[in-house]
Amino acid sequence: MPSMIKALLWKEWREQRPVVFTGLAVSVSMPLFLIAGASTLQRRLDLADLADVMPLFLAALLWPLLAAACGAGTISNEIGGGTIGFLLSRPASRLRVWLIKVGMGGVALLLIVGGSLGVAAAFRSIAPGHGSTDLVDSLTLLGEYGVVGTFTLVSVGGSILLPFASAVFFSTFLSRALTAAAAGLVAALAIISVVFLIWSRLDLVPRFEPGLLAIEFGAAGILILVAALFVFTRGEMLSGRRVLRTALIGSLIILGGMMIVSLPILRAHTRLTPSAAALSDLQIVPAGNAIVATASGEHGESAQTWKIYLDGSGFERLTGRFAGRPAVSPDGEWVVYVSQRGPMGLRSDAIQLRAVRPDGSADHPLAPEFPVGSPYWYSLDDLIVSPDGEQVVFRYDSRLIFAMKGRPLIIKRFEDLGFRHAFVLGWTEDGSEVLLISSYWVNEEGTTLAAFNPKSGESRIVFRSDRKRVYTPRSRYRPDGIVLVALGFEGESPDPNRRRFETILVDVRDGTVEPLTESSCSVAYDTSEEARQIVYGHCPSEGAPASEVEIRVRDRVEGTDVALATVEGKVWGMTLSPSADRVALERFGGKAGRMATLVVHRNGEIRSFDEGWVPLGWTGRSGVVLVAKYRDVGTRLAVGDADTGEIREVYP
C-alpha cells in the first residue's frame, strides 16, 4: 500500500477513534440505561424483554446518532480546524482523499454497529428468562422476531447509511461537526418521511416492502454520498458562497437521482396490480356492464375501490388507498364507499362515507368523519344505499350508522332498538325504513324482524317468533317487500349438514306470513321484480344429508309452485336473471367443497360452468358474471353464457 494511503488511513483512524470508543462505551452502558429507564417506569423488571427491545433501540436511536457523528467528523473537523487547506494542498487527488475519509468513517461506524450488536447479544445471553447462554445463538436474536430481512435492510438503509451519508454531505461545507451531524440527522429523517409520504400519497405500495424501502434508503444514501463527493471535489476551499451554490447543485443531484431511481422502482413494483390484488365486496352496477369492488393486497392492505369492465376492457381506480367497501346506488349514478384516508393519504383514525361517480369524478364526502378503533373499517358491514340513493346505512360493531345527505350522522345502538345483535337487511321499497333482523347466532330470545325509521327515530316490530332464526341470506334481500326467514326446530341437529328448518316469507309492510317450506335444508332464494316470483331451494328428504336440492319456483300471483330441476350439493346462493327465466346456482358439496356453478332454465334445462367459478349476478339477458379466487390474490372475473355454458374471462 502506498505510504500516502497508509498515512491518510492512519490520520483518519486517529480522528475517528474517539467516536468509535464513545460509541462502544455507550453500547456497553446501554443495557444499564435500559434497566434504569425501565425500572423507573415499572415495578417488575423483565430483563428478557429489555434484551429483546435492544436491537430496536440500537436501530432507532444509537446507530443513527453515531452514524451522523461518524459522517459529520469526516470533513467538518478539517474545515473548522483550518486543516483542509493543508490537506488539499498536498499532492493527492481529492477523490482519493474523500474516499479514504469517508471509507474510514464507514469503518468506524461498522465497528460501532458490530460492537453494539455484540453487546446486545451478550446482554441477551445473560438476561434471565431466555435460557440461552450461547453467545453465537443469541446473535441470531433478530431471527426470532421473524423480521430479519425487514430489520436488517431497513436498519442498514435508514438507520445507518442515510444519517451517515447526510452528515458527510453537510460536513463538506459546514465547519462545525455538531451542526453537520444535526443537519444530517434532520435530513435523513426528512428523507425517510418523504419516502414514506411518497409511498403513501401516491398509493404506490400494496404492502410494507422492506426490500424496496431499503433500496430507496440505500439509493438515497449513495446519491447523497455522490453529491457530497461532487461538493468536495468542486467546492474549491469549501467555504463561501460558491460552496453553497455547489451544495445546492449537490442537493439537486440528490433530488433528481432520487426521482430517477425511485419512480421506476415504485412504478414497476409497488402499485397494486390485478395480479397482486384480491377482490372483495363485488357488486354489479345496475347498467350491468361493470363491477365495483374492493381491491386489496394479500392481507387486506392497501384496500381501494376499483371499477372493472365486464367487456374485458380493463379497470379503473375509483379511489386511493384505505377506501373501499363500495356500494352502488340503485340508479347507478353513485358509488358510495368508506374512506379511512387521512389528509396526506395515510390511514386516519376516523372513517368517512364518500360518494363518487362511476367514472371517478365528483368525489365528495357524504357525511362527517367519525372515529373508529382497530381493526379499522374492515369490521364494517356492507353499505346499503336507499332506493332514492340519498341515504346509506351500515352496521359497525353494535351500532347502526345512518348517513343522509346534508345531515349529521345518526348513530343508533342496537340495544336501543331491542336487539342484542342484528343484521341490516336493507331499505324498504320507499326508502323510509331500514329492516333489521336478529343475528342467528345470539338469538336465544327468538327471532325478531323490525323496521326502523331513521328520520322519525321510531321503530316497529314486523315479525316475531320464539323460534330461533337459523339463517337468512342477507345478501339476497331486495327492497321488494318480502323477507325469507328460516326458523329452526327444537332439538335440531348440531351438524349443519343435517339441520332442517321451516322457511316463511314475511311481508315487511304488514307483517303477514306466507309459508314457503315446512321442513327444508336450503335457504337459498331469490325474487323477481316486485317479488312476484320466488325461486328457492327445497330438500325435503328427512334425515338424509343435504346432498340434493330441488329448485322450485313459486308464482305468488298465479299461485303455482313448480319444481324446475334437482341438483346435487348444497345450494348456497341463487341469482335470478333479469327476465326471471334462468337462475344461477352457487353450490357446495362433495370432496372438492365448491361445486360447479349451474344455470337452471325455466324449462328445466341445466348448463354447467367450469368448477371454481362462483356466480355473482347477471349481465344482459344470458350473461352470468362469474368470479374465481374471490377474496384471494389473483381474483379472476368471467362472463358465462347461460345458453351455451361457455366462459369468457374478462379480468384481469
Place this chain on the structure above:
Amino acid sequence: METAAIVIDRFTKRFGPRTAVSDLSLEVPPGSVFGLLGQNGAGKSTTIKTLLNLLQPTTGRLSVLGLDTVTESVAVRRRVGYLPEEPAYYDWMTVDEIVRFNASFYPTWDPELAGSLIKQLDLPLDRKLRALSRGMQAKVGLVMALGSRPEVLILDDPTSGLDALVRREFLEAMIANVQAEGGTVFFSTHLLHEMERVADRVAILHKGDLLLHGTLDQLKSETKKLRAVYPDMVPEEIVLPGLVRRVRDTHQVLLTVTGYNPGLDEELRRSGAETVEVIDLSLEEIFVETVKGGTTRA
C-alpha cells in the same frame, strides 16, 4: 527556449459579483525569486491558491512547470513546496508525526534535509503542535515546504508568522537554498523591505489589477518622480508617456512616471518648466506612488 516556471495567462477570478483578480498575465522565469506585492485584498492569495488548484480560475489558464494547474494539479503540487499565509496543522500530531505524514505525499522527500532543517530550527520532535507557538508552527511549515526539495517554492505572505530573526536569517537562506538547486521562488508579501531584499522580479497587484511588473532593477531605473517648477502657473494639461501620478501645486508639479527616459525632462521644459528635478524612488515609494495613482502601466 527555456520554459517559464509559472505562466499566468489572462487569469480572472470572481467570487460572485466581486472580482478578486482581473485579467492577470505573468510569467515567472525559472530560477527567479518572484515577489507579488500588494495590499490586503489585492488578489495575491487568490492567485497563489489558484496555482495550487485550491481555487479554480473563472477564466484564463495557469501553469506551473508546464503543467496545467486544474487538470494536472496533483502533479503540480508534487513538485511545489507551499507555505500558506496562515497555516493550520493537525494540532493533535507531534512534530515528528506531521512531518512524516507530510513526507508520505512526496516521492522526492529528503529525510536528511528535513532532519537538518528540524535541527537547525531547533524543533522538538515529540511535542504536539498544539503545544507550539505560532512561530514554531511556522517553522514546521517551512520544513514541510522545503523537505521535498521542490522545484518551485510558493510562499503566501510567509513572514507574517515568523519572528524577525527567522525572517532575516532563515527565510533568505531557504530561498537561496532553493535557488541554488535551480528552483524558483514565488512569494507574496505586503512587507516591501522583505521583497526588496530577496526578490529579483516584482509584480504589484492592486484590487485585482496588475499595476507594474518587471525586474527590481528595471522598476527602479524606469520609475522616477519628476519635480517640475514653473515661473507662472502650472499648465492644466501635462501629457507624458507612462504617467502614473500627478500632484499639482501653483508653481510646481510632481509627476511619477514609469519607463523614464531623459527626453521627458526636455518635454517638460518645452511646456514652460523652469527646472526639472529627477528623483529616484525606493521600491516602497514606487509601490505607494503606483497604488495611489491607481493606473496601469501604459
